[in-house]
Amino acid sequence: MKGSIGTTGLIMNEPLLWEKGREGRCGFSLPRRDVESVPLDRELIREKLEFPDLSEIDIVRHFTRLSQWNFSVDTGMYPLGSCTMKYSPKTNERQAGREGFVIAHPLLPSGLSQGALRIMFELQQYLAEITGMDAVTLQPAAGAQGELTGMLIIHAFHKMKGSQRSKIIVPDTAHGTNPASASLCGYRSVPVKSNEQGILSAESIAEIMDEDTAGIMITNPNTLGFFEENTGEIAEIVHADGGLVYCDGANMNAVMGIVDMGRIGIDLMHLNLHKTFSTPHGGGGPGSGPVAVTKELEPFLPVPRVVKERDKYSLIEDCPESIGRVAAFHGNFGVMIKAYSYIRSMGPENLKRASQFAVLNANYIKESLKGYLHLPYDRPCMHECIFSDKDQKPAKVTTLDMAKRLMDYGFHPPTVYFPLVVHGAIMIEPTETESKDEIDQFVRAFRAVVNEARQNPDSLYNAPNKCKVKRLDEVAAARRPCLTG
Amino acid sequence: MKEISELNLPDNVRYTEDHEWARIEGDKVRAGLDDYAQDQLGDIVFVELPRIGDTFKKGEMFATVESVKAVCECYLPIGGEIIAVNQALEESPELVNKSPYEDGWFVDIRPSDSSEMDRLMTNEDCMERLKGAK
Amino acid sequence: MRYLPHTSEEISRMLQVVGVDDLGDLFSTIPEDCRLNADLNLPEALTEWELNDHMDALSRDVAVAPDYRIFLGAGSYEHFIPASVSHLLARSEFVTSYTPYQPEMSQGTLQAIYEYQTLAARLMGMDIATASHYDGATALAESLLMAIRITKQKRVAVSRLIHPLYRQVVKTYFEPTGFEVLELGYLENGTTDITALDDIDELAAVAVQSPNFFGCIENLQDIGEKVHDKKALFIATFTEALAYGLLKSPGAQGADIAGGEGQSLGISCSFGGPALGMLASKKKFMRSLPGRLVGKTQDLEGNRGFVLTLATREQHIRREKATSNICTNNSLCALAAVMYMSTLGGTGIRELACLNRDKAEYLKKGLKEAGCIIPFDTPTFNEFVFRFPAGGEDAYSRLLEKKIVPGLSLDTYYPELAGHYLLCVTETKSVDDMDALIREFKS
Structure with a gap:
């Protein structure tokens, strides 16, 4: 049987595309040639392109088999902290797949693209309402590009004020993208520690805020799963020295309809449509990272901007203060449609309930696993809770070992080793779309893994056992990189 | 990870607080990363070394060492000109794990001021410092 | 709501485990002055049927083939997707x-x-x-x-x-x-x-x-x-x-x-x-x-x-x-x-690329013969620049009325090429489509 394609009987082995191809096959119905061939200078023509030739069934089986090696939200609970793997409703895919949207050309005259522009305009309004901000751009293609857009706006703001600044405050609990985005704008990140409650204290900001600091990037709720209660006071300190307050709104899914970001002094923030607004993650993208700002910062938003005048939607580019474009066209419109559909399907009450249930689920897990895993901050959390492997140290079992073992129980592991402030962090975010039954199963599985860690650690070191492959050698991959076949 | 008692801190090299080592070899000084640092990093996958002819002051960053999920900056234990780099690390970065003081050396330096060596720690100082940190 | 699986019984059991009385209490760490005081001002929830109707109407308010013949490229290309x-x-x-x-x-x-x-x-x-x-x-x-x-x-x-x-x-x-x-x-x-x-x-x-x-x-x-x-x-x-x-x-x-x-x-x-x-x-x-x-x-x-x-x-x-x-x-x-790429294969991708170029050449030749100006004589792939024949400056709006989008105006991006358009032809354009455009200038 060795070398056979059968494994469990359902998961098949599958070679690489070029190991499978046979010259002379074709999987494409080439359009009928209704024009003559026109010769081209041989100097301009390439050598034969080494693409494998495959028939349609070859390709269909290839990618179907590959898909079956993936865990997904549609397969089961995917409690990656900070990633918000909530269910992606199917009707959103149907709406985004409508012919009029799919083949719409981005450079159509406004008069010929009213339906698309209206979706963008209304989505901007919805996101402004949900955040409590005044204006929104949908152009950034992802959360990290939203951050960059935010930093560019801060940079442009200070430039307009005539005094460029060199620093930006970034808490130790921030996503790695925050300092990286700031440094793309030439800002030096000034780290600040969170307090013993896992949040920022106003005093620690007051100590480092000065007139050479452009602003602060606060993730709220933060990556420890806590609401930054002192944001209002912090904003006052930052504003007093002429700085701006940026909010990484990746975790907005915890506080929709509950917190007013405008009211607590946020000047600008990004949202992740692929987290809070249910659009699928696609194995790493495409996402969408709209940026919402106050009235004061609206002139800096990227162009083109979608506006409405007398029932007509149009794109305007004449915005002298604008930071310019961050995408060739209008951003990830295909993703925007899905978020729009989600908001229209949910309505205001259900969006609020989604946040309430997300927080309920996280706190329920926190209480259910407390006593099994070390809980570094034992206080009410928002949408996610953070444990560590401290109690497993004596058995020499690590967070990674437990994560890999969870796979054998049919769950995708939580986020591991993030945030960095918790050594061996295990960050669990169930999202509101997991039921109590599903969560109870997850809790039972995690408890079983913890018991195994004590009684039979070997079962963890060798995990996973049931996946398509055993534990992979990441060291060899990085030492002698092989990036193409 | 190793217990402190398991660490290999030979007495024929001097140590910095950032866990680089330096050893006088004739008129040059050889430098690398000590056993504690390589153990903390785990499997080393890449070492970025300076170019021959570059000069650095004591304490300047001269190399970076990478494991799969971490990057460590290395600071030169003694100022001077780089006169040789360990080419073998390009193909075999694991030498830093296997043989931190011999095959896994980083660079040879022509020191601008040999007396800087005296300000580095002995293996005993280094051990005391590690115990203190624990 | 079909995306939210919680029953009221489950909610109360979970609240009990967490140790709070109601859902609002979960947010006790959020100070009063951070709260949103009103309900979100958003449209009421739509049923799936209502959403379909709404989105269908919006999607029809965008000009696409076959209703329109669109010769736009400039960074976004309509190709056939199997x-x-x-x-x-x-x-x-x-x-x-x-x-x-x-x-x-x-x-x-x-x-x-x-x-x-x-x-x-x-x-x-x-x-x-x-x-x-x-x-x-x-x-x-x-x-x-x-x-x-x-x-x-x-x-x-x-x-x-x-x-x-x-x-x-x-x-x-x-x-x-x-x-x-x-x-x-x-x-x-x-x-x-x-x-x-x-x-x-x-x-x-x-x-x-x-x-x-x-x-x-x-x-x-x-x-x-x-x-x-x-x-x-x-x-x-x-x-x-x-x-x-x-x-x-x-x-x-x-x-x-x-x-x-x-x-x-x-x-x-x-x-x-x-x-x-x-x-x-x-x-x-x-x-x-x-x-x-x-x-x-x-x-x-x-x-x-x-x-x-x-x-x-x-x-x-x-x-x-x-x-x-x-x-x-x-x-x-x-x-x-x-x-x-694997569907096309090495042979298919060359054939398809050739077809794109040949179609663009067909249109280029046809427009030239109809009196349009082709300012650059360098070989092109599936896009090229052209200008309406003298006296045909109003052609763009006339063509729009006939549901033809004859490329992208270069006025904004290259003021020195005012009156020029960038045209694109992919395999999705038939000879009929191209002839329809050419005919407009012949008349």
Whole structure:
């Protein structure tokens, strides 16, 4: 049987595309040639392109088999902290797949693209309402590009004020993208520690805020799963020295309809449509990272901007203060449609309930696993809770070992080793779309893994056992990189 | 990870607080990363070394060492000109794990001021410092 | 609400475990003065039926084929996408998974991206390609920043025949950095004029697009040699990746980095996004690449497997010293591209590329015969610039009324070419479609 394609009987082995191809096959119905061939200078023509030739069934089986090696939200609970793997409703895919949207050309005259522009305009309004901000751009293609857009706006703001600044405050609990985005704008990140409650204290900001600091990037709720209660006071300190307050709104899914970001002094923030607004993650993208700002910062938003005048939607580019474009066209419109559909399907009450249930689920897990895993901050959390492997140290079992073992129980592991402030962090975010039954199963599985860690650690070191492959050698991959076949 | 008692801190090299080592070899000084640092990093996958002819002051960053999920900056234990780099690390970065003081050396330096060596720690100082940190 | 599974009984049992009385109490850590005092002012929830009607109406308020004949390209191309590609791409194991951080549970995405990287590198004629970026414009901006990191110089030069919107994105990315972006003009034949390079020093990179924004095929080989004489890196960018099914690749012509748009490879226009930023380089620049990379390795039993690798370049490890802040790759778009490229195969992609060019030549010839002006005589791929015949300046609005969009006006982007339009013809345009446009000028 060795070398056979059968494994469990359902998961098949599958070679690489070029190991499978046979010259002379074709999987494409080439359009009928209704024009003559026109010769081209041989100097301009390439050598034969080494693409494998495959028939349609070859390709269909290839990618179907590959898909079956993936865990997904549609397969089961995917409690990656900070990633918000909530269910992606199917009707959103149907709406985004409508012919009029799919083949719409981005450079159509406004008069010929009213339906698309209206979706963008209304989505901007919805996101402004949900955040409590005044204006929104949908152009950034992802959360990290939203951050960059935010930093560019801060940079442009200070430039307009005539005094460029060199620093930006970034808490130790921030996503790695925050300092990286700031440094793309030439800002030096000034780290600040969170307090013993896992949040920022106003005093620690007051100590480092000065007139050479452009602003602060606060993730709220933060990556420890806590609401930054002192944001209002912090904003006052930052504003007093002429700085701006940026909010990484990746975790907005915890506080929709509950917190007013405008009211607590946020000047600008990004949202992740692929987290809070249910659009699928696609194995790493495409996402969408709209940026919402106050009235004061609206002139800096990227162009083109979608506006409405007398029932007509149009794109305007004449915005002298604008930071310019961050995408060739209008951003990830295909993703925007899905978020729009989600908001229209949910309505205001259900969006609020989604946040309430997300927080309920996280706190329920926190209480259910407390006593099994070390809980570094034992206080009410928002949408996610953070444990560590401290109690497993004596058995020499690590967070990674437990994560890999969870796979054998049919769950995708939580986020591991993030945030960095918790050594061996295990960050669990169930999202509101997991039921109590599903969560109870997850809790039972995690408890079983913890018991195994004590009684039979070997079962963890060798995990996973049931996946398509055993534990992979990441060291060899990085030492002698092989990036193409 | 190793217990402190398991660490290999030979007495024929001097140590910095950032866990680089330096050893006088004739008129040059050889430098690398000590056993504690390589153990903390785990499997080393890449070492970025300076170019021959570059000069650095004591304490300047001269190399970076990478494991799969971490990057460590290395600071030169003694100022001077780089006169040789360990080419073998390009193909075999694991030498830093296997043989931190011999095959896994980083660079040879022509020191601008040999007396800087005296300000580095002995293996005993280094051990005391590690115990203190624990 | 069908997405929220909680029953009231479950809610009360869960609240009990948590130790609070009602859902509102879960938010006790949020101070009063941070709260939203009113209900969200959003439209009431729609049923699925109502949503269908609403979205159907909106989608009909956009001009698309077959109702309209649209000859627009300029960075977004309508190509035929086989049903097999759309079908496979909709598999929810691909659609609803995350970035493959846990490789044992993500081998499908990882192998597919490795296959994408391989075919993308072959298409561009480069050693290695990244797992993808947001779009062509940001891939170009990141390529230029990468060249600055590698060469440690402060200045880049970009051709004015690079897509004007890409140059705007580059400008946005460079604005706060203090690095300088210079522009190279163009010659009468519609290709880049590189004579100005002689007077520029401290140059990190020169970027040229081919086929360029006017559709003209640039002589990358000659430009590359001159760039290398200046000790700068040569970056080739592109908006129409399908062209390399027929034309010499950037790598074969000496490019150090290739960065551009792969939307043509099985991804729909979708009003401009999502798209596919393609980025590739010579192997020696591997550790300076921004973005995700997938590498081949083995598992404990020696079986082949794939992982995200060289992560130490990236933001989650190197933070402010990372090669970029990007953490996305447009994975699903890269997946579409690898499905599309393997569906075409080596033979199919050449045939399709030839057909695109031949159709564009047919239209070009027809318009010329009908009195339109074709200002540049350099060979083109599937786009070219033209001007209405003398006296036909009102033709654009007249054609719109007849549901024909005759390309993109160059007035805004190239004022010196006022009255000129950029036309695009792909395999989706039939002879009938093209004749309909030509007829308008014959009459």
